């Protein structure tokens with residue numbers, strides 16, 4: 001049967017073997033509708049993109065679900081999800097812009113928002129994590145994308161693979177087997193890969209025999225052996241075979257099992273305890289399984305355990321992990337919906353139990369990852385993709401409390417059908433991805449998450465929870481009245497539980513009648529925190545004064561005694577007497593105590609603090625650093641107020657951190673800046689070198705290498721940003737070139753670079769052929785990669801060397817001359833490249849705004865003269881002038897489209 005998938009859940013049958021079931025007219029009708037919908041969709045997307053540009057708010061935004069946050073799910077049949085992908089999508093707009101010139105401080109269009117991922121490749125210190133916590137932000141754990149060397153990273157672009165930890169030599173590695181995806185045409189795979197998560201080295205295990213290609217199988221470690229069970233080799237090939245890899249011998253061998261054999265299945269879950277592999281659930285040809293099959297790896301025998309009333313329901317795409325003699329199971333899909341039940345299987349009693357836990361249980365999901373790290377069980381990712389995809393749900397197995405650690409950068413990775421492996425303190429996530437009809441297939445890069453702070457985070461979260469419970473029970477009032485010589489207890493009620501108040505900003509709450517008096521005293525002694533506002537409480541009875549920590553410390557000092565017989569205090573309570581009166585600090589404190597004050601956390605300030613901008617976070621962190629190092633706070637004026645992102649590198653403008661004093665703290669500084677901006681890698685822009693190769697002088701501040709992939713206008717540009725420039729200011733011009741219709745044209749780009757215009761000509765304008773001239777070896781390396789990555793290499797001829805020597809002659813319909821400040825050196829070459837009948841030249845140049853007419857006249861005249869000297873009788877006209885961007889004060893980057901026609 002051939003059908004047209006015309007929307008997510010609707011299919012239109014078109015034909016079956018040797019027979020059309022609809023008329024050709026009907027097919028034409030469908031194609032017409034489909035095309036007009038695609039057109040309408042494109043217009044909407046273009047409009048959306050333009051709006052984002054106009055608002056200057058284009059930020060990196062990866063990993064999306066549908067509008068209602070439901071996953072886009074492919075259903076093969078009514079009641080099963082046995083599709084090859086859990087379908088969700090990437091919106092393809094993972095881009096932002098980088099400005100390479102003077103414009104970085106001038107053009108508001110380029111003032112794109114900051115990147116809001118909070119991933120951080122650096123291992124946080126405990127101190128940093130704690131300060132982050134007390135700052136009330138919840139981004140505690142650092143994530144880092146693994147930089148893969150050895151085998152191409154595409155080999156790891158798989159989902160439905162399975163992985164485990166394996167010791168090779170003395171080092172732990174990750175072994176991953178099978179899965180769907182891989183380099184070239186995606187397919188089910190059967191290669192075994194070894195990944196060193198520290199060095200990023202990826203190698204393929206050379207094995208003589210191997211299980212057949214598959215996905216949705218399991219990989220389970222038993223001692224030194226690794227067992228692969230079942231999986232799906234194809235729509236009609238559901239498997240139940242068992243293979244073992246003897247890690248010491250690099251040999252896979254098929255296990256000849258006996259006993260109550262496993263029904264063929266995929267998307268089951270497996271875990272091992274005491275040399276037995278336990279398999280639960282999965283999808284079989286007969287439906288979803290609910291049995292527990294146990295394979296004893298010593299007797300090589302399968303057993304099935306029958307269900308009882310506590311038996312969990314049938315499911316697939318769930319997860320199972322061993323912990324002592326127990327197996328914990330979470331989530332999965334029962335054919336109707338995603339689940340979030342959490343139960344355990346006791347491998348000694350062979351019984352299932354529903355687990356009782358405290359705190360909010362993780363949201364329902366399937367195809368997620370689950371792991372055990374020390375006494376924590378963690379869950380992350382899975383379908384449906386929603387906000388919770390940016391956090392790890394953690395269960396403290398001792399206290400049985402769920403808590404959550406938010407890692408916003410996780411949203412960049414599709415942790416769907418991925419594998420998670422714990423090695424030491426690292427959680428490594430390999431594989432995973434999804435496909436959706438609208439945006440195609442996307443695979444996740446391998447990442448690692450440093451878990452070493454988990455214990456501290458739990459303790460803090462736990463204490464905070466306790467503290468909130470204490471607050472809820474209003475037990476914070478500490479009575480001071482028991483002390484000798486103190487004012488009687490009914491006179492003084494101050495909330496003084498310092499530990500409970502922690503480091504939060506405080507307010508002193510007083511009845512309104514004491515407001516004026518208290519304010520005067522607080523002001524007089526500098527205890528009022530002037531950065532926050534005093535306000536009336538919600539009950540309208542009290543006034544809340546923001547107070548400094550010093551004041552809180554003074555008033556909670558044990559030695560503070562209020563002299564009840566000191567009549568002067570009561571006299572001073574009269575406002576008129578206080579004004580101008582000279583009172584001691586001791587007396588001032590005593591008066592305030594008499595006002596029945598209580599200390600509360602300043603919830604308003606806390607909530608403001610929680611939503612701090614990256615600028616504010618940066619200022620706070622750097623200010624503390626300057627303080628620690630004894631550097632002047634005036635340096636704060638050199639903090640950047642804006643930045644750009646290029647691929648995953650956050651690029652600061654070249655104007656920031658200029659003072660040489662910053663050099664002395666650079667080791668501490670750059671990681672802090674990266675942290676405040678949520679950047680994986682950080683760089684500072686340099687001037688584009690005014691040399692023939694227009695070299696980048698971008699300085700990498702955090703990160704090891706400058707290679708990145710930047711997406712713009714639906715094209716992916718890879719480059720080493722420390723070697724080659726990338727001007728986002730030219731974006732509109734790239735768009736304009738991409739909008740041309742070049743399908744019958746031969747184009748020559750005389751200054752191809754990494755493919756700035758070559759790619760729009762090929763990918764968007766569908767040029768028949770593009771000759772790309774370039775002489776910079778770094779740009780050439782990127783260009784070669786980019787034409788491959790954008791699948792246009794077959795229509796691009798790369799000519800290495802000086803275009804004046806290499807450019808073809810008499811064949812071009814269009815020539816692009818994208819060199820600044822001037823491309824005049826190759827105008828002659830451009831004219832000679834055009835066909836004898838003429839064509840179009842796109843001439844770039846930097847032009848003083850008062851000289852524009854002069855420049856245009858000069859261009860037309862020069863091209864006419866050059867044509868004449870080559871015996872070409874052309875009529876030369878200016879078709880269009882594009883003002884691309886301001887390059888410097890009064891200097892514009894212009895492009896003139898010069899049309900050359902045979903007269």
Ligand SMILES: C[S@@+](CC[C@H](N)C(=O)[O-])C[C@H]1O[C@@H](n2cnc3c(N)ncnc32)[C@H](O)[C@@H]1O
Nearest residue numbers: 692693694751753774775776802803818819820
């Ligand atoms: C980087 S792009 C220019 C992009 C942008 N319009 C600008 O200049 O700001 C220019 C490229 O042309 C290359 N180039 C300059 N002169 C060249 C020549 N005579 N032959 C071949 N390539 C050349 C440089 O190596 C560089 O990669």
